[in-house]
Amino acid sequence: MKTNDFSKKTIEILREIRKQQPVIHHITNYVVMNSTANITLAIGASPIMAHTHEELDELSAFSRALNLNIGTLEPYWIDSMLIAGRAAAKKGIPIILDPVGSGATTYRTETVKKLLEELPVTVIRGNASEIMSLFSNKEKFRIRGVDSLEKVESVREGAFLLAKKLKKVIAITGPVDYITDGEREAEVHNGHPMFGKVTGTGCAATTAISCFCSVEIDPFIASVSALGYYGLAGEEAVKVSNGPGTFQAALYDALHNLSIDTMIEKLKIHSLKTSHKESSNE
Secondary structure, three states, X not given: OOHHHHHHHHHHHHHHHHHHOOXXXXXXXXXXXXXXHHHHHHHOOEEEXXXXXXXHHHHOOOXXXXXXXXXXXXXXXXXXXXXXXXXXXXXXXXXEEEOOOEOOEHHHHHHHHHHHHHOOOOEEEEOHHHHHOOOOHHHHHOOOOOOOOOOHHHHHHHHHHHHHHHOOEEEEOOOOEEEEOOOOEEEEXXXXXXXXXXXXXXXXXXXXXXXXXXXXXXXXXXXXXXHHHHHHHHHHHHOOOOOHXXXXXXXXXXXXXXXXXHHHHHOOEEEEOOOOOOOOOO
16 A cells, blocks of 8 residues: 555545444553543544453444553463453454563563464554564564664564464554555654653554554555554644643644644655565575
8 A cells, every 4th residue: 555545545434443443442451541541532443441350241242443451460360361362362353462571571571472373463562672572582583683672674574474374464563654464564654752751652553553553444544544643743742832841731732632634644654665585494
């Protein structure tokens, strides 16, 4: 797809979200629960934040996407994610996973791997370090660059191979976002460094993807469009903010108010020509 085609698709998906107002079920962390609920509302969807085992199966009956975020882990919540994920799988509901801090501790990394093994996750959204923690030795062998734990560019090839192997969309956010499903690749050049000054903005990016996946059947298109829209909202928000505090409020406003003309003119989404090749020893 060309940039202009992505812009039109983004607008189309956003209109559907606001028309349908889909329920997005979050099992997320304490730090971001309020802000991601507000992000969901600003986009046009309806949030529900619930992790009690007794109601998770019922919630899947009317939820349109399941957002799993491991930011503040504890065993009960891991069980909640597995219960909700299995219920979502039975209903064909997309599952979007945010592996917050994966790689920082063994517990986090193993939890993410368990979720991936037991649930049909649709999209994994993380930063470069989090995504790199999921690589096998085979993908790690393909990584280039001494700063591979920090830079999106250094983990692209491994992410492409991992997405291909897992048959999932992987979205890596950073100065330039990289999204792949192991067949297609795209970059999103929208965004602003101020995102890094407010806690939970990465989690909010995952929420945007969840909202877009709730109405768009192609999770690659949904993820690319969501990150373009979210990044552009950040660019617009920073113009009217004085720092991190006002930026967060302005981001809600920008997500709610972003105009069609602004999206057509300023979305910077680019499809990439895939050049990854399988190694002869695989």
